[in-house]
Amino acid sequence: MKILLEFARGPLFRLTFAVMVLGLARILILDIWGMIEAYRRAGDKNIPWKLTMIRTVEWLFPVKRVMHHRPLYSLTGILFHIGLLTVPLFLFAHVQLWRSGIGFGWFTLPRLWADILTIMTIVMGAGLFFGRLGHSKSRVISRKQDYLWPLLLIIPFVTGFICANLGVAPKFYHLVLLTHILSAELIFVLLPFTKIAHCVLMPLSQIVMTLAWKFPAKVDEDICVTLNKKGAPV
Amino acid sequence: MSIAILTDVTKCIGCAECVVACKQVHGLDKDLPRVWQKNDGLSACSWTSVIQRPGNHYIRKQCRHCLEPACAASCPVGALHTTKSGAVIYDDQKCLGCRYCMTACPYGIPRYDWDRRVPYVRKCILCFERLERGLQPACTTACPTGATIFGERAELIAEGHRRIKAEPEKYLNRVWGEHEVGGTSVLYVSDIDLDFMAYKPGLDIALPTTTKKAMESVPPAFLGMGATMLGLNWIIKRRQKLQGQSEDKED
Amino acid sequence: MNRVHVTKTILWMLTGLALAVALTRFAFGLGVTTNLTDTTPWGLWIGFDVMAGVALGAGGFVITAIFYILRQEKFHPLVRPAVLTALLGYIAVILSLLVDLGLPWNIWHMMIYWNPHSPLFEVGWCVMLYTTVLLLEFSPVPLAETSRWANIRRVLMKFRFPLVLLGIMLSTLHQSSLGSLFLITPFKSYPLWYTPLLPILFFISAIALGLMMVSFESLCTSWLYRRPAENNLVARLGSAARWVLGFYLLVRLLDLKISGNLALIFSGNWESWLFIAELLIMAIIPIILFSIPRVRHSATGQWIGSFLVVAGTILNRVNVGGLTMVGTTGEYYFPSWMEVSISAGIVAALALVFLFAIEKFQIWETRPREPESDPHVQPAFSRGGQTWLGSPSVAGRTRYSLAFIIAVAIGFALIPAHKIDSSGVVDIVAARALGGDTLFVDGNRDGFGVAFPHAAHIKAGKGKESCVGCHHMNLPLDRQSGCYSCHRGMYLTADAFGHDWHASAAGGNVACVDCHTRGEDRTAATARPCADCHKDLMPEGAAIKVNTYTVPSYADAMHDLCIPCHRQAAATNSDHPDLYRCPTCHNGKSPDWPTLAGRQPWKRRLNNHNILPVVSAGIEGPTP
Structure with a gap:
C-alpha cells in the first residue's frame, strides 16, 4: 500500500499533472493556430470583434445570464465551479505539498472555509447530476460522459474531506487517500481530451463560432476537387 | 619569489587539523559522501584531505600548484591562472564550466560543485589572499607537528634534501614535486613511495608544452x-x- | 501513418523527452542528472555531441570545397543539403554545450577573456565563427522564398566564394584542434590513441567522415520520402573517401610504428580489441567495400559503407574523448538515461528542423512533401470546438503535438526523485554496534569503523547512572535504545517520528487534536513536543535534548556526542591534549576486530569525514 501510495503521488502525479498542463496548453495553441489559419484563408474577413469580446466576457462571468433559464440549475453550476477551482488550489494541505516539492507556496483558505466549500462542491456536484437527469430537455442532449463527469469530479472532494476530517482507521485512511489521489489523477489525464477542456477553451469559444462561419476563399473549387468532381457547378 | 609547501609524510600524525583549518578559513560546507566523489577525501567542500596508507602513513593531498599548470593552460577563458607568488588560483567570475581543467589535471585535483545549480570548480588556492596579507596558508599554520611547512620553494627543496641527507635510512631519496610535470609548488618528502598520487608516475614534462606546439x-x-x-x-x-x-x- | 509520419512522431517524442530532462538538469544541476564524476568530468555530451557532432558537420566544408574550390560542378545537388546539415550539426553542438557547461550563461566569456594557449579556446572561437559563416552561406536558400530581402540575398551571393574559403579555413582549424584538446592528457589517454599527431588524424578523418555523412544523409532522405537517391554522386564520394581513409590508416599505423606502440594492438586487453574494432569499422571495411565497383554503386553497399564510417568515426571520437582513459582513472562511466535522452533529443530536434527545411525550401531539386499536406484530402476535425479550422495538415500537427506532450510528461515521471532529493548523497543505512566491553561502531557496515571502549567509558562516567549522558531513553523503560534505530541514515537526516503509528494508537483522525492545536493548521509547528508524553526521553541529567522530529545523520550524531566531551576532557586533562583530534578514534590501532566485508582494519578511512566545526586555535598565526 505504501509503495502504491508513493508511486501515485510521485511519478504518476508528475506524469498526469504534466499531461494536464501541457495538454491544455497544446489544445489552446492548436485552436488559436487553427483560428489564425481560418482567418487568413477566409473569403470574408469582417469579424465583429467588439461584439465577440462582449459575448465572451458575458459568458465568462455569467451574472446576467444566470436568471435567464433554469436559474437554480445555473446557480448550482456556478457554485460548483467556484468550489471546484478554489478548494484544490488553495487548500492548506495542498499548498504545503507544493511548498515541499517546488520550494514555494501561496495564499491558503482558512480551514473552516475549505470545509464549507468542499461540502458545497459535493452537494452542488450531486445537484448537477440530478438536475441533468431530472430534466427531459437536458437528457436529450446528454451523452454518457456528461452524467459521469460531475460524479467523477466529486470523488476527490469526498475522499479528501474524509481524510481531513472524519475518523478513519489508519488502514482505510491510506486506501481513502489513494482513492483521492488516483481519482484526481484520472481527472488530470482526462481534462485536456474531454469537454472539461473548456476551462481553457471557453474564452475562445465565441470567436471560434464566429470564425467557423467564414468560408475559405474559393472553397467551392476545393470541395469539387476533394469529391473528385473537378469543374462541376456548386 | 616563488613560494611552496613542504609536507613531511614521516611527521604527519593524521590529525586532519589542516583540513579543519582550510574549511574554516574558506567557509566550506560540511562534506557528505556523494555519488560523484572520488575516494580520496577531496571534494568541493574539502580542498585538502589526509589519506591513510598501510602502516599508519598519512599523506596530505592538495593541489600541487604546478609551476606550469595544465589546468591554466587548458582553461579557455583563463579563469585558472598563476599568481606572482606561484599559487594557481581560480576566478569564478570568468569560468564557464567546461571542466577541461579537471580533465587536464595530471593529479586529478580540481573538484566540481556537482550538486549546485550554479557550479564552480573548487580546489586549493594556496590561501593566496592570506599570503597577500602577510600570513601563512591556514593548513601550515594549523599543523601541530610541523609536518607541513611553508616557505620559499628553493629553500624548501634544499630543506627536503637536507632532511634526506641527515636521515637517509628514514627517507626515500627523492623530493616529490621537484621535477614532476615541470616542478610543483607543493613538495613532499616521504618514507613511502608517493607515486600513487599521480595518474602517471615519472611524467617529467611540463604538460602545457604538449598543446603549445599544436597551438603555435x-x-x-x-x-x-x-x-x-x-x-x-x-x-x-x-x-x-x-x-x-x-x-x-x-x- | 506512413514513413514520414512515424519518423516525425518518434523525433517529436525524443525532443519532448529531452525537453523534460533539460528542464530537470537546469533546475537541479549536473550531479543528479548525469553520471559524471570528479574523475570523469566529461561524458557523453562532450564525447558524442561535441566531439562527434563537429566531426559529423564536416560534410559542409568538404562538399563546398569540392564544389567551389575544386569546381566539381556535378556535385551541385549535394551542396545545399551538406551546408544545411553542417549548420544544424553545429547548432546541435552549441545546444549540447549549453546543457553540458556548468555556467552556460557565461559561454560568451570566450569572446572577452582570451587564453590563446588553450585548444578549447580555439575550438570555441572557430565553432562560433564557422556557425556564423554557415548561416551566411545557407541563408540565401530561405531568402529565395521571399522577394522582401532580395538585396541582402544578392550581397550574400556575391560574398559566397570568400565565405566558403573562410569556412574551409576555420574548419581546418577546429576539426584538428578537437584532437589537440587531448594532447594535454598524455598521463591518462591510452597510448594507442595518444599521439602528437592527434590534430592531423582528426582532420583527415573529418574529411572522410564529411564525405560519408553527406552520402548517408542523401540515402536517409531518399528512403524517407521515397525520392531517388544521388547514387552516382554517392559512389564518387565513396571512391574519394577510400583514398582519404587509406591515407588516414597509413598515417595512424606508421605513427604507432614510429612511437613503438604497434605491439599494443595485439596485447589482447580490451583496449586493443577496441582499437581493432574501431579501425575495422571506420576504415578497413569501408575501404574494402568502396574498392569493389559493384558494391560502391549499389544502394546497399553505399548504406553499409557510409554507416560504418559514420559509426566508426563517432566511436573514435568517443574513445579519444574519454572511453580509453578508463584504464588509467579506474572509474567506469556509463551515461545516465537522462544524458542519453538529451543527446538523442538534440539530434531529433535538429532532424525535425532539417525535415522542415527540405519540405519548405529548395534544398533538393524537388521539395519532398508530407504525404498528407495535399490540400485535397478529407478534412479532419479539431478536438476543442468540433469544428474544422484550417488545412488538412491539422492532422499531423495534432499527432506530433500529442506525441510531444506525452513524451514530456513521461520525462517528468521518470525523474529520479530520490537522487534529486538527497543531492547525490550516498544513501547508507546505519547498523548496530558490535562487541562486548569494547564496541565496534561501524554504522554503514563496510568494515571501516571505530573501536569504542564502552566499559572504560562507563567506568570513567562513574557507573550506571552516567548512561543518560550519552544514551537517549526514547522507548518506555528503555535504558539504551540503539542509536541506529532513529539515526537511520549514515549521512542524511531522517524523520524519526512515526506519525501514522501515533495517529493509529491515539484512535485515528479524530485524535489529531490530542497533539495538534485545535483550529490551527496541522503541522509540526503546531504540535506538542514529544517530551510532553515521553518523559523518559529526557531524564534528569540527560546530555541530549530532543527538540525536533527529525534526527541528525548517524555520523553527525556520533561526532556531536563524542567530540564535545573529548574536547572538554582534553582541556582539563593535560595527559591527553590530543584527545579531541580525529586520529584519537580513527586511529587504526584498535583491537584486532574480525575483518568485516573482507577489508583490513587499517583501512579505516580518514577521508569522507564529516568535519564538524572544531574550533582550532592560532590560524591567524605568525607570518612566515
Missing part, C-alpha cells in the same frame, strides 16, 4: 589552408578555361 601551428595552418585552396582553385579554374577553349576550337 594554428595561424600557419589557417593561412596555409587558405593559400592552398586559393591556389588549387586558380589552377583548376585555368585548366577548365583552357579545356573550354580547346573544346571551342574543336567545335
